Amino acid sequence: LKVFTGNSNPALAHEICGHLGIDLSPLQISRFSNDNLFVQIQENVRERDVFVVQPFTEPVSEHIMELLITLDALRSASARRITAVIPYYSYARSDKKDAPRISIAGKLIADLLQTAGANRVLTMDLHADQVHGFFNIPVDHLTAVPLIADYFKANYDLSRMVAVATDAGGAKRAGRFSERLNIPLAIIDKRRVSDTQVKQGHVVGDVKDMDAVIFEDEISTGGTLMSTVKTLQQAGVRSIHVGAVHPVLCGPAITNLREADISSLVVTNTVYLPEQKQLEKITQLSVASLMAEAI
Ligand code: R5P
DSSP: OEEEEOSSOHHHHHHHHHHHTOOOOOEEEEEOTTSOEEEEEOSOOTTOEEEEEOOOOSSHHHHHHHHHHHHHHHHHTTOSEEEEEESOOGGGGOOSOOSTTOOOHHHHHHHHHHHHTOSEEEEEOOSSGGGGGGOSSOEEEEOOHHHHHHHHHHHSOOTTEEEEESSGGGHHHHHHHHHHHTOOEEEEEEEEOSSSOEEEEEEESOOTTSEEEEEEEEESSSHHHHHHHHHHHHTTOSEEEEEEEEEOOOTTHHHHHHHSOOSEEEEESSSOOOGGGOOTTEEEEOOHHHHHHHO
């Protein structure tokens, strides 16, 4: 068994190896003068079971190319089985044809992974469960919902807590979170206006004088979060917390989070957070042991 990493989250790969009791295997990724990527596997992988850790984080296209070329290099080097470990599969958000003449890129990338040499994919909390079906190879779809829920159970008073889904699409996931904590669930009616803006309507469920925990698969620009905080405040909540699996935190997210009237944000480390994104209100839980167990 050998574990390699690209450049998107080496810290997580190291942690996974720590749980497995092995060292990370060496890989060289560099660039030619013309900007082409060069990848070389730096030890023998013949007939080995190999894993490549590479969540799709910014710069996403770059990290996807790194992974594809690494998978191809491993296949050429006669690895027996190759698993792409993609804790955050960003293209899961491109899962339907909701405008004319567009690509369902989530499916395209799934095909490319297989073409490049992946025999199996290990991922976590896909934006929509059915994206699993885009892959023609086995997929282990893990979830961090219990990890985050158990953190809330251990650290918060749940007596007046209500889980909140920011839209109907997220209701299933937030529902699993609320069930684990045995707390009620509220759902907000949401329409996406643009990449960074959403519009919300009614809150379905009782949130007045309650401690709300907004539960999300990811916080990307924080646009949904800002809108949800406003909607919940108008509905009379007592306090607001957030649980989310993937802290993408791109664009205006950090500014939004600083301003947002939320007491805490509990996320995982599927996405690496550089120091400038580590706000005091953010707690990052590690998914390394879950990943290691699945490996
Ligand atoms: C939306 O359907 C997702 O569950 C999240 O609400 C969304 O991806 C968050 O994006 P943003 O932070 O940019 O609003």
